[in-house]
Amino acid sequence: MSHSLSQSSHRLISKLATPKLQTEGGGFLVRKVIGTVIPNCDPILMLDHIGPVVYKPGEALGAPDHPHRGFETVTYLIDGGVKHQDSAGNKGILKPGWVQWMTAGKGVVHSEMPTDDIMENGGKSEGFQLWVNLPAKFKMIEPRYQDTPPEKIPIVKTEDNRVTIKVISGECRGVNAVIETKIPITMLDIHLEAGSTFTYTIPTSHNGFCYVWRGAGFLGHNQMPAHMGQVGLLSETGSEFMIRAEDGQDCHALLIAGKPIKEPIVNYGPFVMNTQEEILQAIEDYRAGKLGQIPGEAERLRQTEAAQALHKKNKNNS
Template sequence: MTAPIDTAPARIIRKVRGQAASDGAGVRLTRVIGGAGLPELDPFLLLDEFGTDKAEDYIAGFPSHPHRGFETVTYMLDGRMRHKDNHGNEGLLTPGSVQWMTAGRGLVHSEMPEQESGRMRGFQLWVNLPAREKMTEPRYQEFAPDRIPVAHPAAGVEVKVIAGRVGDTVGPIVQPATDPLYLDIALQPGVAWRHDLPDGHNAFAYVFEGAATVGEGEEARPLDSREMAVLGGGRQLVLRAGEAGARLILVAGTPLREPVARHGPFVMNTRQELMQAFVDFQEGRF
């Protein structure tokens, strides 16, 4: 016999509102995961939202800095960002594009705005790597907006599928270690949509335009703009947009359940591995 499918509705088990922060050479952003409110949500280590029309908030960018032991996911909504690394890789992120960078054993890279005015908006997510993959060779999965499929699973619903699946629409990102789901969901005013979350994953939803409710019946709870919901309690996510509609990201991944030794741009499993990362970087082995 096959196991019964969990059709219980997911609910908000915790709400988090991002905190103002700065990173790089002074880029202003909102830190949603990785701060005091929510240090991590296995396998997710950090979620930053950046969004401003003021060039002085982003123009200094993120000059060269190292990474080891995890992945960075940059999803651009508006603006242009040039990235380079010390392995000779270079590319330009344009509106609607995504870069999933596996730092692995280590690299040094920069992310610099390629514009002097206008709106710059997007997200950066850090995803942990399991111990067996922390020292793999660095690699990139980078996709322009025309390579990110769009699903219309119901009237008034549009979903950009970056990773995972919505019906027959499959996102281009592949990472077996955490089997991620990453969706950009737009709901017209008052429209509801149901989606089954991957079994066994940790999941969150973050509203960045409008507002929505999560859940149904007596357990439905509002989620306002710039609020994140940690989801639990069931697999079937029920979203309903407010009067102004809603746009949100829905992200889920398999928890690694491994010890985390973390300092700045290095994420390993033990303190000894962390110290070795600093030595390797200082001695030019990245």
């Protein structure tokens, strides 16, 4: 760290929060990192930390057919497997380390279900879903997918080799992500070995937060102690952000920052627009089938209900 930097150039943690661990559906363990204790962080609408959970055979849950319009969804998988498909005919399988950056734009119906392997054999499941808002000019663009395997995600190491950074979006130390974003967004997955430190310069105009998803460390130049499941909101001023792992354990953290859009937000479940009229239009278009549909909807619903029932039965018997 350069000692010539003035105190004002440091990004501090203005708020440290602990999202509540909640159960959704039939057993989705979710921490609403952004979206509850911190309502939003323009342009980030939401960050869910899903899991970690170990499913027994037949218990794994997904998100059957649901629509999106007006924003982007980012799925980053740590463990498990997700089989996705949509009303535009896109389909694929996400495995550990994969990132899917989906620009919903004018709208799609999307399904994210557990892979056959996890349904049959059970297994560990963990990942993140990030919602990135789009400005009015991009809300009705054509949908786009960027499914990116781990080997294509650039990795940066610090000089001492004690910090490893996956550059999911944006840039880090001169290395650019392969994923393209509609607005400037930085998403870094940082793994710090015990006692190591990492500094990163964030544009002063960008909002941001840092979420510790495993281990423990100290966030910002005010060194706020944070453990697994805690999020630090970055101060509005300054540029250089610092994170340090605890001496006794490693720290895994997501650093996410973006240029605020500063437009009105009206959201209704899976639709995020600028006006109430646009939301009503989205609902009308969805009901009229204009966002399309995916063959096999009834089977995915049946699979989800069966998994929920089995999860409940196993829980009652344990």
